Amino acid sequence: MRDTTTTAKQDLIIQALLDASESAEDAKLALQAYIDSASHRSRKRDTRPQGAVLLRTSNLQKKYKRGRQQIEVLKGIDVEIHEGEFVAITGSSGSGKSTLLQLLGGLDKPSGGEVMYGEVSLAKLSDKKLSLFRRQTIGFVFQFFYLQPFLNVSRNLEVANMFARKPRKERTAQINALSTKVGLNDRLDHLPKELSGGQMQRAAIARALMNQPKIILADEPTGNLDSTNSAAIVDLFEAIRDEFGTTIVIVTHDPAIARRADREIVVRDGLVV
Amino acid sequence: MMNPFDVFVLARTKLRSHRTRTGITVAIAGLLFGLIVAVIVVTQGVFTSVDKYSGIGLNDRTLLGVSYFNQTSSFEEYNHLDDPDFVREVEEAYKTDIANKKVVAKKYSVPYDPTISDPSPIGIDPITKSKVITNDGVSSSLVQTIAQKKRDELEKKFSISDYIKPYSSATLRYMQLVQPGDGALSYMKNGQENQSVSGNRFNESMAGVGSGATLTILDGSVSKPFISSDSFDPSKGEVPVIIPVATAEKLLGLSPLSKNVSPQERRERLQFVRARVSDITASFCYRNQTSRFLLGQAVAQQDELKRVGGTKDYVKPSLFYAAPSNEDCSGVVVQSDTRSPEEKKAAANQVLFEKEIGTWLGEPVQHKVTVRGVGVSGDYDTASSNLSIGSFVGGLLNSTLGYGTWSVPKDLFDQLPAASKPDEIFSKDQTGGPFAIRYAVGGYLVEFGDKAEARALLERTGAYTGSFGDVSAYQFGSGTLFVDEARSWVEKGLFWLLVIVGSIAVIILAGIIGRTVADSRRESAVFRAIGATRTDIAHIYGVYALLLSIRVVVFSMVLGIAIGLGADLILSDSATLGAQLAYAAVDTNIRFHLFSIASWYLLVIVGVIILAGLIASVVPIILGARRNPITDMREEG
Numbered sequence: 001m002r003d004t005t006t007t008a009k010q011d012l013i014i015q016a017l018l019d020a021s022e023s024a025e026d027a028k029l030a031l032q033a034y035i036d037s038a039s040h041r042s043r044k045r046d047t048r049p050q051g052a053v054l055l056r057t058s059n060l061q062k063k064y065k066r067g068r069q070q071i072e073v074l075k076g077i078d079v080e081i082h083e084g085e086f087v088a089i090t091g092s093s094g095s096g097k098s099t100l101l102q103l104l105g106g107l108d109k110p111s112g113g114e115v116m117y118g119e120v121s122l123a124k125l126s127d128k129k130l131s132l133f134r135r136q137t138i139g140f141v142f143q144f145f146y147l148q149p150f151l152n153v154s155r156n157l158e159v160a161n162m163f164a165r166k167p168r169k170e171r172t173a174q175i176n177a178l179s180t181k182v183g184l185n186d187r188l189d190h191l192p193k194e195l196s197g198g199q200m201q202r203a204a205i206a207r208a209l210m211n212q213p214k215i216i217l218a219d220e221p222t223g224n225l226d227s228t229n230s231a232a233i234v235d236l237f238e239a240i241r242d243e244f245g246t247t248i249v250i251v252t253h254d255p256a257i258a259r260r261a262d263r264e265i266v267v268r269d270g271l272v273v
Numbered sequence: 274m275m276n277p278f279d280v281f282v283l284a285r286t287k288l289r290s291h292r293t294r295t296g297i298t299v300a301i302a303g304l305l306f307g308l309i310v311a312v313i314v315v316t317q318g319v320f321t322s323v324d325k326y327s328g329i330g331l332n333d334r335t336l337l338g339v340s341y342f343n344q345t346s347s348f349e350e351y352n353h354l355d356d357p358d359f360v361r362e363v364e365e366a367y368k369t370d371i372a373n374k375k376v377v378a379k380k381y382s383v384p385y386d387p388t389i390s391d392p393s394p395i396g397i398d399p400i401t402k403s404k405v406i407t408n409d410g411v412s413s414s415l416v417q418t419i420a421q422k423k424r425d426e427l428e429k430k431f432s433i434s435d436y437i438k439p440y441s442s443a444t445l446r447y448m449q450l451v452q453p454g455d456g457a458l459s460y461m462k463n464g465q466e467n468q469s470v471s472g473n474r475f476n477e478s479m480a481g482v483g484s485g486a487t488l489t490i491l492d493g494s495v496s497k498p499f500i501s502s503d504s505f506d507p508s509k510g511e512v513p514v515i516i517p518v519a520t521a522e523k524l525l526g527l528s529p530l531s532k533n534v535s536p537q538e539r540r541e542r543l544q545f546v547r548a549r550v551s552d553i554t555a556s557f558c559y560r561n562q563t564s565r566f567l568l569g570q571a572v573a574q575q576d577e578l579k580r581v582g583g584t585k586d587y588v589k590p591s592l593f594y595a596a597p598s599n600e601d602c603s604g605v606v607v608q609s610d611t612r613s614p615e616e617k618k619a620a621a622n623q624v625l626f627e628k629e630i631g632t633w634l635g636e637p638v639q640h641k642v643t644v645r646g647v648g649v650s651g652d653y654d655t656a657s658s659n660l661s662i663g664s665f666v667g668g669l670l671n672s673t674l675g676y677g678t679w680s681v682p683k684d685l686f687d688q689l690p691a692a693s694k695p696d697e698i699f700s701k702d703q704t705g706g707p708f709a710i711r712y713a714v715g716g717y718l719v720e721f722g723d724k725a726e727a728r729a730l731l732e733r734t735g736a737y738t739g740s741f742g743d744v745s746a747y748q749f750g751s752g753t754l755f756v757d758e759a760r761s762w763v764e765k766g767l768f769w770l771l772v773i774v775g776s777i778a779v780i781i782l783a784g785i786i787g788r789t790v791a792d793s794r795r796e797s798a799v800f801r802a803i804g805a806t807r808t809d810i811a812h813i814y815g816v817y818a819l820l821l822s823i824r825v826v827v828f829s830m831v832l833g834i835a836i837g838l839g840a841d842l843i844l845s846d847s848a849t850l851g852a853q854l855a856y857a858a859v860d861t862n863i864r865f866h867l868f869s870i871a872s873w874y875l876l877v878i879v880g881v882i883i884l885a886g887l888i889a890s891v892v893p894i895i896l897g898a899r900r901n902p903i904t905d906m907r908e909e910g
Contacts, residue, residue: 102903107802128806135804146799146906150290151283162279163804207803 051083054117054215054247055104061112062099062270073099075270076113081215086241086248088261097251097267098219104249105138105217106130135164139208139246141218145200147192153179153203154188160210171210178206182236198229205236215247216240222254234260275809284816287796288824291789295821298785303828305778306878309771310833313878315840316763318869323669323756325863326852330498330672331750335727336446338749339734340716341431353420354406363406363419364395370415377629381622391415433717436744440730442722446492447683453698455635456561458488458642466558466599468572486520486677490699492718493684495750499674500648502551505685510693511645515680516553518649521546524553536663536850543854546649553646558602559698564637567605571596591616602641640695647685650674651855662844663851666865669759670855672751718749727754771874775881782882783889786821790814791893798902807898814890822886826879834870841868 062074073096081087081104091097102108103115106122115122117133125133134140147156154175161171179185182202184195192200201221208216216237222230234257237248250257258264266273288295327333353359371387378385387393394410397403410416437443451458459466499515522529522542530542560568571594581587595608612620627633651673674680686694721727731737731754734746748754797810805813848865897905 105802107903108901128808131801131804131806131809134802140802142802142906144906146795146802148796148799150287150796155282155286159283159800160803162275162283163800163806163809165276211804 051085053080054083055081056116057100057104057113058116059113060100060103060110060115062096062103062108063111073270074103074110077267077270077272079265079272081247081249083214084241084245084247086238086260086262087250088258088264089249089251089267090253090255090258090264091267093253095267096270100267101217101219101249101251105140105215106133107140131163135160135211137214139205139211139213139216141201141204141208141216141221143220143223145192145197145204145224147200147203147207149192152189152191153184153195156192156203157207157210160207164211166211174210178209179203181209181239182206196229197225198232201225201229201233202236205233205240209240209244209246212244213246215249218248218250220251220253222252222257230254230257275812280809280812280816283813284820287793287813287817288820294785294789295824298782298821299824299828302778302782302785302825302882303832305774305781306825306829306882307832307836309774309778310829310875310878311836311840312770313767313872313874314833314837314870315867316767317872317874318837318841318867319666319669320760320763321869321871322848322852322863322865322867323760326670326865327753329863330670331495332670332672332753334495334750335721335724335753336495336749336751337719337721337727337730337746338448338716339433339436339719339730339744339746341433341744353423354411357403359419359423360395360404360406363410363416364404366419367391367393367395367415374630377626381626381629383619383622383626385626431743433719437719437730440721440723440726442726443730444720444722446495446718446720447490448492448716448718449490451488451490451681451699453559453561455697456559456565456638458557458559458698461556461558461600461602461641464556464600466602468568468596468599486517486679487675488514488679488681489675490683490686491674491680493682495718495720496648496674496680496682498672499650499680500682501547502647504551505645505647507685507688507690509645510690511554511643512681512689512693513647513685514555514644515648515650515674515682516550516646517677517679518543518546518651520677520679521550521553521646521649524555524646525549536847536854540850540853543649550646550649555644556602557642557644559638559640559642559695560602561635561638561697563634564604564639566634567594567637568596570594571605592620602639604637604639638695638697640698642693642695642698644679644681647682650678650680662867663847663854666848666851667855669752669756670852672855674750724754724757767874771877771881775878779881779885782822782825783885786818786886786889787893790818790890791897794897794900794905797897798900798905801902802906810898811891811894814894815887818886818890819883822883825886826882829878829882830875834868837868837870841866 057077057079060074060077060079061072064071064073077096077100079100089097089100099108103110103122106115106125110123117137122130122133147153148159151159157175157178158171161174166174175188176185179188182205184199184203184206187195187199187203192203195203201224205216205218205221208218218237221237222233225233237250238260240246241248248261250261252258371391374385374387374391377383391413392409394406394413394416395404396407396410398405406416433445437445461467496515505513516524519529525546527542527546530539534542574590574594575596577587578589582589589609589611591610591612592607593609593611594605597603597605610617624633651671686699719730721730727748731746731748734744735741736746793814797805797814800810800813801807844867845865848867849863852863852865
C-alpha cells in the first residue's frame with residue numbers, strides 16, 4: 001500500500017519518533033497518525049472507490065454479565081472502516097451497534113475476536129497506549145454530549161489538547177478555528193448549561209476534532225436533537241469529512257442520516273446483516 | 274505526563290465549580306482544625322512563656338519541704354495509764370521524788386507539803402479496784418517525764434538523712450524555724466511591747482505581725498532570689514528578713530489594695546513595696562518564762578496600785594516591781610523591797626530548794642531583736658487577685674518562700690555579731706522546745722538535682738494521692754514540678770484532642786473529598802474517552818484534593834492563629850502582670866504571651882489534613898480506574 005519513497009521517509013520519521021516516544025508501539029501509532037492525517041489533508045471527497053482500511057474487526061464478540069445471566073451482544077462481527085468514509089451503523093435498540101462503536105474506539109475490550117488498527121491489535125495495547133490511540137486517532141461524539149459541566153466551552157475544547165500535551169499557542173489557534181467552524185466562537189466563555197442542545201453537540205464535535213483525529217466515532221449524535229439541529233449536525237460531519245478527510249462513523253436510528261452515509265452497516269442481534 | 278499547569282487549571286476550575294460543597298467542607302473541617310490550632314498555639318504560648326520565666330525566682334530549682342509527724346505512734350497505741358508496770362514505776366518514782374523533796378525542803382527550811390505541791394498521781398479505779406494514774410496525775414511533770422522516756426524507747430527517731438538516702442541527687446538545705454523553747458518572741462507593734470498581754474504565747478508571738486507568721490532561717494542560695502535590697506549592714510545588729518508582701522505593705526503603713534484595683538496599680542504597689550523594703554524594721558521582744566513571770570507580776574502590782582492604791586484596803590507588797598519601758602524589752606526592776614532579813618532569806622532558800630529539785634525556771638532573760646527588710650516574697654494576696662488569667666499565670670509561676678513566712682537568709686544571718694543573735698532565741702537546739710520531740714518542727718528542706726527523684730519522693734509520701742503518712746512533702750518555692758506535670762497532662766490531652774477532633778475532621782474532609790471524586794466518575798470517563806490516561810485522571814483529582822486540603826489548612830491556620838492572637842491581645846497584659854505578681858521578689862519585664870506557633874503539632878495538623886485529602890481522593894481514583902468508562906458514562910447519563 002505504501003510506495004518506496006514514503007517508506008524511506010517513514011524510516012526517518014520512525015527514528016525521530018522513537019527518540020521522542022516511549023516505545024516502538026507508540027512510534028508506530030504516531031507514524032500511522034502522521035501518514036493518515038497527511039494523506040487526509042490532501043484528499044478531496046472521494047466517494048468511491050474506498051481508501052485504505054483503517055479499522056478492521058474480525059469475529060468481534062462482546063459478552064456482558066448481568067447478574068447471573070450472560071448476554072452476548074456481539075456474536076462475531078467482521079467489518080472494515082476505510083479512510084475518508086462516512087459510515088452509518090444502524091440497527092434496532094439493543095442490537096449491539098453502540099457496543100461495536102465503543103470497541104472500534106478502544107473504549108471497551110472485546111470478549112473475543114479483535115479490532116485491528118492498521119497492523120496493531122487494540123486488545124494488545126496497554127491502557128496507556130490505548131489512551132494514546134484514543135487521543136491521536138479517535139474523536140468521540142456522544143448522544144448526551146458529555147461536555148464537562150464545570151468547564152466553559154473553550155476549556156472543554158482545550159482539555160483534549162491538554163491530554164495530548166499540545167503547546168498552548170497551538171491550542172488557542174485550534175480552539176478559534178474549530179469554534180468558528182462549528183459556529184460557537186461567540187460562546188467560548190459559556191458553560192455547557194448555558195448552551196442549547198444543538199450548540200452543545202457542536203461543541204462536542206469541535207472537541208472531538210481538537211486533536212485532528214483520523215476517525216470520528218459518533219454514538220447517536222442527533223438522538224437528543226430536533227430534526228433541524230440533526231440535519232445541521234450531519235451537515236457538519238459531512239463538511240468535516242470534506243475538509244479534513246476525516247473518517248466518520250455514526251451510530252444512528254435515523255434512516256435519513258443513514259441514507260446520507262457512504263455506506264450503511266446494519267447490525268441485528270449482534271451480527272452484521 | 275500532563276503539563277502540571279494544565280492539571281492545576283482543571284483541578285482549580287473543578288474546585289470553583291463546587292462552591293457550596295467546597296465552602297461547607299472548608300468551613301466544617303477548617304473550624305474543627307482551627308479550634309485545635311487555637312488550643313495548640315495558646316497552650317504552646319503559655320508553656321513557652323513559662324519557660325522564659327524558668328530562670329527567675331526558684332523556678333529553676335527543685336526544692337521539697339519535708340515534714341515528719343508521727344501519726345501512728347506506737348506509744349499512744351499502748352495504753353500506759355492502765356499498765357500496772359507503768360503505774361508501779363510512777364508510784365515508785367513519786368515516792369522517791371517526794372522523799373527527796375522533803376529532805377531538800379528540810380535542808381533549806383522551806384515549807385513543803387506534798388499534798389498541795391505534788392499530790393499523788395496514783396488513784397484507785399472504783400470498778401477494778403486496782404491502782405491507776407489519776408486524771409490530774411496524767412498532766413503532772415513526773416508522769417510526763419516517765420511517759421516521755423517510754424515513748425523514746427518505743428518510737429523510732431526520724432532521720433531526714435536516712436530518709437533521703439535513696440535519692441542520689443538530694444541535698445539537705447538549711448531551714449530552721451525560729452521558735453524558742455523557753456519563753457516566746459513577741460512582736461512589738463509600733464515598737465512597743467504589749468506588756469498587758471496574757472495567755473497563749475503563740476498568739477502574742479509572730480502572730481502579731483500576721484496570721485500564720487513564722488520566722489525561719491533559710492539557706493542563703495534559696496533565699497537569694499528574693500533579696501531586693503543590698504543595703505544590709507551586719508554591724509547594725511539587725512536581723513535581715515524577707516517579708517511577705519502583704520505584711521511589708523502593712524509595715525510601710527500602706528492600706529491593703531482593694532480587690533478591684535487594676536493589675537497595673539497592683540504592680541506599681543508591688544514595685545513600691547520592693548523599693549522601700551529596706552525601710553522596714555520591726556522589733557520583737559524575747560522573754561523567757563521567768564522574765565515573763567516577773568513582768569506579769571510587775572504589771573499586776575502596778576495595776577493594783579493604780580486601781581486601789583491609797584485606799585485603806587491596799588497593802589503594798591514588800592517586794593514591789595516596776596515594769597520596764599515598753600520600748601526597750603528590758604528586765605523588771607525592783608522598785609522597793611521592804612522584806613525583813615528573814616523573808617529575804619526564806620526567798621533565797623526557796624530558790625536554792627527549786628534549783629536542787631529541778632523546778633527552778635532560771636534567771637530572767639530578755640532580748641530585743643530588731644529585724645530589717647532585705648526583700649519581699651510573694652504571698653497569697655499577691656498571687657490571687659481578681660484577674661482570672663493573672664491568677665492562673667500567678668498560680669503557674671508562683672515563686673514564694675511560703676505564705677506568712679519571714680525568712681532570714683542564713684548567709685547574711687551568719688555575718689551578724691553574736692550579741693545580735695542570742696542563743697536563747699536562735700540556737701537550733703532551742704527549736705520547737707518540747708514539741709520538737711514528736712514533731713520535726715518546721716520540717717526539712719531538700720533540694721533535688723533530678724526532678725524525677727523529687728517526684729519519686731512526693732509519690733512515696735503520698736503527695737499525689739493526698740494520703741500522707743508520717744512524712745509529708747510539698748514543693749517549696751515554686752510550682753515547677755506541678756508545671757511539668759501539668760505540661761505532660763496538657764500534652765497528653767492535646768494529643769487526644771488531636772486524635773479525636775482530628776479524626777472527626779478527617780472523616781468529614783475525607784468523606785466529602787471522596788464523595789466528590791467518586792461522584793465524578795462520568796467526568797473521568799469522558800476524560801478517558803478523549804484521551805486521558807489513568808495517571809492524568811489521578812493527577813487532576815489528586816491536585817483537586819490537594820487544593821481543597823490546602824484551603825482547609827489555610828482556613829484552619831488563619832482561624833486558629835487569629836483566635837490565638839486575639840487571646841494574646843486580650844489576655845497578655847493581665848497574664849504578664851500575673852507573672853510579675855507571682856515573682857513578687859523580682860522586677861521582670863518579660864512579657865507573658867499566650868501565643869506561639871513553635872509547635873510540631875501544627876506541622877502534624879497540616880500533614881494530617883493534606884494526607885487525609887490525598888488518601889480520600891486516591892482511594893476512589895484507584896477503584897474508579899478499573900471501571901469501564903462506558904459504564905460510568907451511562908450510569909450517570
